[in-house]
Amino acid sequence: MPPPTGKPIVRIAELEIDPEQIESYKALLSREIEASIRLEEGVLALYALAVKESPEKIRIFEVYADQGAYQAHLRTPHFLEYKASTSAMVRSLRLVETEPIVLADKLDDQRRLR
Incomplete structure (x- = not known):
């Protein structure tokens, strides 16, 4: 992947998942995040969380090196598979x-200290 050409892209995905399918959704999400971090240099961070006492409300904090990295992420086989596999589980996405x-x-702090 070429070096980043712009500023980082940071977004928050707010999802509501069918409660009957939450465990299946979490497994597919975990697999997608693991692949994205391992395979995509431009995916800097993906943190998935559930709203306390509302496990069907998922929040994903996403950080990409730049707009090009984000656009490349949307075209990867693992992301496309995640979207197809979870489409019937997702009640809403914002x-x-x-x-x-x-x-x-902390990693930034540790690198600066060396």
């Missing part, structure tokens, strides 16, 4: 576009 202010993690 994508929240964000404007990053500060992006940091």
